[in-house]
Amino acid sequence: MSLNLFIAVACVVAAILLTIATVRFFFSARQPQTQAAFKDQPAETHASAGDTLRTRRSDNRESIALLTRQLVVSAILTLLVLLPALVRALYPNVVPGWMVEPWVQAIIITPVMFYSGAPIHIDGWDALLRRMPNMNSLASIGTIAAYAYGVLVCLFESAMPQAMREPYFEVTGVIITLVLFARWAVDMWLPHRPAFPLQERVDRVSRVWVPITILIALWTFICWLIFGPQPSFTRALLMGISVLIIACPAALGWAAPLSAGAALDDAQRYGLTVRTTSALQQAKDTSVVFVSSALATRAEQAVAQLSGTGVAIAEVDARRTDEAVRALAERRANGATVMFIGDGSEDVRVRDAADIAVACVTLDNPEAAPIHADVIAAPADYACALKLIRLSKATMRNIRENLWWAFIFNLVGIPLAAGVLYPFTGWVLNPMLACVAMILSSICVVLNAVRLRHCKLDGAW
Known part of the structure; x- marks a missing residue:
């Protein structure tokens, strides 16, 4: 010693x-002091040294x-x-x-x-x-x-x-x-x-x-x-x-x-714009995909591919907002992870009722894309759900x-x-x-x- x-x-x-x-x-046992909820910063807000590493939803320039x-x-x-x-x-x-x-x-x-x-x-x-x-x-x-x-x-x-x-x-x-x-x-x-x-x-x-x-x-x-x-x-x-x-x-x-x-970059190569990282985590557990009736007749091949993976497919008339919201909510209440695919014209409440909301819209004007969509896909990309699920698993x-x-x-x-x-x-x-x-x-x-x-x-x- x-x-x-x-x-x-x-x-x-x-x-x-x-x-x-x-x-x-x-x-x-006493609960630790929690940090106040973050609020997005304006683009020109002054930044302090500590702010550059704090967890938040966005960082200003x-x-x-x-x-x-x-x-x-x-x-x-x-x-x-x-x-x-x-x-x-x-x-x-x-x-x-x-x-x-x-x-x-x-x-x-x-x-x-x-x-x-x-x-x-x-x-x-x-x-x-x-x-x-x-x-x-x-x-x-x-x-x-x-x-x-x-x-x-x-x-x-x-x-x-x-x-x-x-x-x-x-x-x-x-x-x-x-x-x-x-x-x-x-x-x-x-x-x-x-x-x-x-x-x-x-x-x-x-x-x-x-x-x-x-x-x-x-x-x-x-x-x-x-x-x-x-x-x-x-x-x-x-x-x-x-x-x-x-x-x-x-x-x-x-x-x-x-x-x-890296996954977000990969999604971009395949025509997907992933707006919420939670979609990357949840999509792998998708058990049912609701497709807007405005898309269904043009998405038969994609629907067939999804069916082959064990994911249930359902069609919903998104124009009937209350019925669509109720249908999505019922499946989520039963423990299902629900993905909704629409064309962006539906009421925002329909997209909010799903765990993952995908909008198949044009990206010529990104500012016009639906704000409440988790993922933006091209109008003709009816295989977007399958791509997203595969990306999430990887x-x-x-x-x-x-x-x-x-x-x-x-x-x-x-x-x-x-x-x-x-x-x-x-x-x-x-x-x-x-x-x-x-x-x-x-x-x-x-x-x-x-x-x-x-x-x-x-x-x-």
Whole structure:
């Protein structure tokens, strides 16, 4: 045991008290404070740093422009720190020593931490205070820990052993850049659309996962502080930081938005304009399709294709609004997921009565398209329902694959970062390796999402 018995007991008691406080704060029976419902922002409303990452139904031009500037600054400055470190690790004599000096890296990465990272810190800590922690909360804690350790290296480098003098400023930059890119991709792919319903489930998981990760990092620090080799404090701090880094939210945070974005692009290639991302999630469960009588006589082939998939087909006279609404409501009341396909001339109440409303109208004037339709299809595209169902199944399968990958990555990575192999092999996970692993997991999620661009909606899978 590296510490004397009194200090060790004091550390354990402090950790137990912090654990109890954390559990009571995040998991008490009292309902957490919820955030006010979002209201769409006018196009020219002033955007603050925190707004660029808050969950909302749309982003105005100013907030997207601000987020873009923050991302560009973060990416450029992070590369200025990351590339010399990687090249020097492979070819020690190629990179001048001053380029990897801790103070030089600190100067370069500080704008990333406090300018580019501002929305992550603001939103993350706001979520923590509301007892609804999200992935930004974990990213903020991880970057603060890595940056603080780097500052300690700058100030007390000579007092640290040689193996502990790596500042890991590049880790701070990589985490902030990946999280900002995830949000930027969401803004560019999913503008003016409600939040993806499945992402709300991911957010609920995050409210449990983030506190658990914090506690794992805390106890990792305590165990290494008490039982680890000297210098125990520095090594314990590094191991705790490694846990926070490898559990960073990029892969989990990207799982649904990137797949949804790729699916929307795929829909456009097949003539579908998906206006609500909830349609992507619900369409796979469609059990009955109501077709407006104005379309039915011209949609026999599409109806036959749908019948072959086990989906029930029904015709409804949308001109008789009350009867049509009642017919759709009855099927939904019996547990069916209902899709309605009309020509846009029907009363909006008919479209609102369905889980998914498809309007087959011309797109020559997008502003004239029905506002309350979830999906817009071409007037002659009577196979739109089949395309949408296939796209939904492919999208949800892709998202599940991403989520499973993120879950397995954390299930394996966090114990490694905590040092479970050290007693048997003497091996520990360097924070920089944890950062590289996090990058690779994010790349896997991106590549898997891109696969959606190659799925076929008008033929066999």
